[in-house]
Amino acid sequence: MPPAVRFGVNYTPSEGWFHHWLDFDLDSVRADLDSIAALGVDHVRVFPLWPYFQPNRSLIRERAVGHLVELVDAAGERGLDVNVDGLQGHLSSFDYVPAWTRTWHRRNLFTDPDVLDGQAAYLRTLAAALAGRPNFLGMTLGNEVNQFSAGPHPDPDRATSDQIDAWLERMLAACEEGAPGRTHLHAEYDATWYQDDQPFTPAQAARLGALTAVHSWVFNGTAQRHGRTSVPSEHHAAYLIELSKAWADDPHRPVWLQEVGAPAPLVPAEHAAAFTEATVANALDCPGLWGITWWCSHDVSRQLADFPELEYGLGLLTNDRRPKDTARVLARAALAxxxxxxxxxxPRTTALAVPSDPAARSACAPGGPVFDAFFRLVADGARPTTVLDTRAADPAHLAARGITEVVAPDRVPTAPPGSRAAREGTRP
Incomplete structure (x- = not known):
């Protein structure tokens, strides 16, 4: 583990959004990075758009790769390390997949041999281009690529969990071949933890790659059910961090809160700083946390059309690079x-038992018995973690994690009317 929890931002360019790769302006990027570095964070996560970098299966554009290297070097000049997402993939409600995988060339992203060859070559190329940069942390395979594998995506690339296992292992190996010894990982949105038919499983998230990544968004039903100031909303990121530990084989595997933000209108702009402060403080109470990377650095310009409304105001900084109150909250936490x-x-000594069967993971989703029991415990003043039901009686596993008590969800008392748990929105 690093000596301190790391703080960073997901870099959203202030000019042109991620379309900036089409007419890359290094001076604009440098100005963005200056405004990020001024917050006192230590890293950024960046997003080359896959179709722009590999428009043909056998063409990886050297100029685009060169622009990525320039960005990483500019970040290093400002004391910022860089994690690079490869297969973009899905960003802010838009899909970015190359034409050689769609329509007349429709091929499965996770199982087609030619597509896999192209993906592996692309990831290996990006990693190799950055392998010599001291501030290059490593590759994330892509941003929430699990959304392509099942509903609610309108046109999913169906695959089995075994096929996803093989895909993850091959793509992580390609990153390692390109940049040996760096921190290579994969990252999914929370359907991995909550959706019964997702082929990307919690075990894959918690066992493959250098560390576990979680993405926390309270628009998944949490804030709608409980409100922005409720225990579940302010502790949702901490819940995902602790939930992920149930599936980890390594009791000390680090967890990266790789995406978290304050989405309007569920979290109105005037309340975003308070939500940010509570979310960060609660995440920092989780042992084994590698880092917190806020979504995102800069607002999306109103000149760009068709984004969901919440996407325009998620930045810590405005479109003209001025810090918001949320930026000041994150800056104070990074300084501390x-x-x-x-x-x-x-250590969190009380563990809630969760189903080991991935077909039952909806029990952990908002409204599920594990979710509700966890937050009843939190509202009662406990600091729970989770353990698989198949490990709940394993003394060696429990001891390695510092767990002294295991509780079944149905054994956690329902909050009586008028209690703190009932007042704070954790009654099911």
Missing amino acids: ARQGARPAPA
């Missing part, structure tokens, strides 16, 4: 982490 002002969190 660098100064060692917050002690490492104590």
Whole structure:
């Protein structure tokens, strides 16, 4: 584990959004990175758009790769490390997949041999181009690529969990071949933890790659059910961090809160700073946290059309690079982490048993018995974690994680009317 929890941002260019790769302006990028570095964070996560970089299966554009290298170097000049997402993939409600996988050339993203060859070559090329840069952290395979594999996507690329296993292992190996020894990982949206028919499973998330990544968004039903200031909303990121640990084979596997943000209108702009402060504080109370990377750096320009309304205002900085109150909250937390002002969190000794069967993972989703029981415990003042039901009686596993008590969800009392748990929105 690093000496302190790392703080960073998902870099959304202030000019042109991710379409900036089409007419790359290094001076604009440098100005963006200056405004990010001024927050005191230590890393950025960046997003080359896959169709722009590999428009043909056998063509990986050297100029585009060169622009990525320039961005990474500019970040390094400002003291920022860089994680690079490869297969973009899906961003802010838009899909970015190359034409050689769609319509007349329709081929499955996870199982077609030619597509897999092209993906592996692309990831290997990006990683190799950056392997010599000291501030290159490593590759994330892509942004929430699991959304392509099942509903509610309107045209999913269906695959079995075994096929996804093979896909993940091959793509992670390609990254390692390109840049040996770096922190290569994969990252999915929360359907991996919550959706019964998702072929991307919690076990894959918690066991493959250098660390576990979680993406926390309270527009998944949490804020709608409980409100922005409720225990479930303010602790949702911490819940996903602790939920992920149930499936990890390594009891000390680090977890990266790789995406989290304050989405309007569920979290109105005037309340975003308070939500940010609570979310960060609660995540920092999770042992084994590698880092927090906020979504996102800069607002989306109103000159760009057709984004969902919430996407325009998620930035820590405005479109003209001015910091918002949320940026100041994150900057204070990053400063406190660098100064060692917050002690490492104590182990979480109470664990909630969760179903090991991935076909039952909806029990962990908003409204499910595990979700509701977890937050009843939190509202009662406990600091719960989770453990698989198949490991709940394994003394060696429990001891390695510091767990002294295991509780079944149906054994957690329902909050009586008028109690703190009932007042704070955790009654099912």
